Amino acid sequence: MTIPSRPRGQFGPFGQQAPPPWDPRGFSGPVGGPPGGQHPGGPGGPMIHGPGPYLPGPQQSGYPGGPSGPPGAHPAAPKTGHWVLVLRIAALVLVALGLSIPFDSSCDWAARTTWAIFAIVAAVAQLLSSTGGSFGWDVRRSWLIGAVATGALTLHWLLIALPNVGSNAGFCLTFGTAAAIGGMLLAPGRRW
DSSP states (O other), rough: OOOOOOOOTOOTTTTBBOOOOGGGGGGGGGGTTGGGGOOSSSEEEEEEEOOOOOOOOOOGOOSOOSSSSSSTOOOOOOOOHHHHHHHHHHHHHHHHHHHHSSSSSHHHHHHHHHHOOOOOHHHHHHHHGGGGGGTTOOOOHHHHHHHHHHHHHHHHIIIIIITTTTTTHHHHHHHHHHHHHHHHHHHHTTTT
């Protein structure tokens, strides 16, 4: 917001002479006021503060909608954040469904328990990377954790789901893995 400046000598709202315009953008002194502690217009004049301390906001965070991120990271395109979350939730749901089909004793939970646990932990980890800020992770670390989890899910798909890709379970595991890969590619903090 810019405040329109009045020409020198013009009177203020209460009849006093208006102070000369002062541009806070050129200020390089201590935070909290102009150099020397003097305020435009002398003591009792309007108090104009210089630039405050740097506080990173959402525009510097690298999260969806922000134009910048950590050095070397590609910022996410605007409005991709909700797609990342949708894809990662879909990945978790589809992997859990694929591990449970058919709903009898021949499902992956009963036939290949260790691989089923490996896949569901990877699916949960790729979803949790979307909420990395709540764990104190920066954008790049969140992306890295999501990428490793997606890689683990892809390994499960190559070794377990691909040989049975024509089945209903293979269909769900294929699309669950594809959704995790899509979420990883759209996520902020991508390194390549």
